[in-house]
Amino acid sequence: MKTAIVSGVGPIDGLGAQLCVRIAKEGLHVLVAGRTQSKLDAVADLIKDQVGSAEAVVADATDEVATKELFARAGDNLDLAIYNTGNNTPGRIIDMDADFFANSWRVCCFGGFLFGREAVRQFIATQRGGTLLFTGASASLRGRANFGAFNSSKGALRNLAQAMAKEYAQDGVHVGHVVVDGPIAGEKIKRGLPEYAEQLGEDGMISIDGIVDGFVYLYRQPPQAWTFELDVRTAKEKW
Numbered sequence: 443m444k445t446a447i448v449s450g451v452g453p454i455d456g457l458g459a460q461l462c463v464r465i466a467k468e469g470l471h472v473l474v475a476g477r478t479q480s481k482l483d484a485v486a487d488l489i490k491d492q493v494g495s496a497e498a499v500v501a502d503a504t505d506e507v508a509t510k511e512l513f514a515r516a517g518d519n520l521d522l523a524i525y526n527t528g529n530n531t532p533g534r535i536i537d538m539d540a541d542f543f544a545n546s547w548r549v550c551c552f553g554g555f556l557f558g559r560e561a562v563r564q565f566i567a568t569q570r571g572g573t574l575l576f577t578g579a580s581a582s583l584r585g586r587a588n589f590g591a592f593n594s595s596k597g598a599l600r601n602l603a604q605a606m607a608k609e610y611a612q613d614g615v616h617v618g619h620v621v622v623d624g625p626i627a628g629e630k631i632k633r634g635l636p637e638y639a640e641q642l643g644e645d646g647m648i649s650i651d652g653i654v655d656g657f658v659y660l661y662r663q664p665p666q667a668w669t670f671e672l673d674v675r676t677a678k679e680k681w
């Protein structure tokens with residue numbers, strides 16, 4: 443059975459969790475990875491009860507040892523690796539502690555380097571190649587007032603992903619980046635920021651299913667027609 447790893451899994455009604463569910467439906471065994479055991483267990487249990495095969499793995503994406511252990515657990519059948527980890531970190535530059543800025547970079551970019559490096563090492567070692575996908579945001583493409591830390595770290599992740607796409611395509615590694623251009627209709631916005639969600643309305647938030655469709659599309663592409671980047675936004679988004 444082919445194996446997938448998804449890093450950055452939180453609540454069931456979130457992108458990371460729904461990526462896991464869909465990939466399990468596609469027939470892969472999924473390593474559900476993130477920071478909080480209870481959230482990971484909930485996702486892995488749901489998959490095992492209803493759709494397929496999964497296991498929960500606690501692995502802080504910024505921890506090199508934990509990342510290596512995560513990939514060791516995936517074994518030789520690794521076919522798909524998704525780095526979904528990323529936290530928005532708003533704030534004005536002049537008010538920002540150095541640690542706050544560095545932490546944004548560690549979660550959004552450095553963790554992507556650790557994850558991507560291990561994925562590519564494993565894909566090359568098995569000589570079968572594989573697919574490595576990253577979750578981007580509006581921040582990946584442009585700077586915006588009050589979001590300098592997040593914009594710079596997501597922008598750096600995108601350039602890292604593009605460099606890896608060019609460096610390892612010949613080894614059969616398909617690297618892709620999905621720009622999620624706007625708020626996601628998931629737990630983070632709906633339950634975390636209910637007033638904002640109401641203001642946006644259902645049509646103003648990006649459908650998780652639609653985003654997941656994009657990841658699966660990239661995963662299923664043949665090497666004769668690979669896409670590096672795909673962007674997803676609502677019809678209402680001004681961009």
Ligand SMILES: NC(=O)c1ccc[n+]([C@@H]2O[C@H](COP(=O)([O-])OP(=O)(O)OC[C@H]3O[C@@H](n4cnc5c(N)ncnc54)[C@H](OP(=O)(O)O)[C@@H]3O)[C@@H](O)[C@H]2O)c1
Binds near residue numbers: 502530577625
């Ligand atoms: N939410 C949006 O509106 C939005 C919009 C555009 C792009 N995005 C991007 O979409 C992706 C998913 O974000 P999401 O906010 O919607 O959340 P999500 O996919 O529901 O969950 C992401 C999970 O990542 C976990 N995480 C955070 N730091 C981690 C670390 N160092 N190591 C391992 N796991 C970690 C968090 O777990 P805990 O809960 O356990 O801390 C969080 O729940 C991110 O890359 C984000 O930048 C989100």
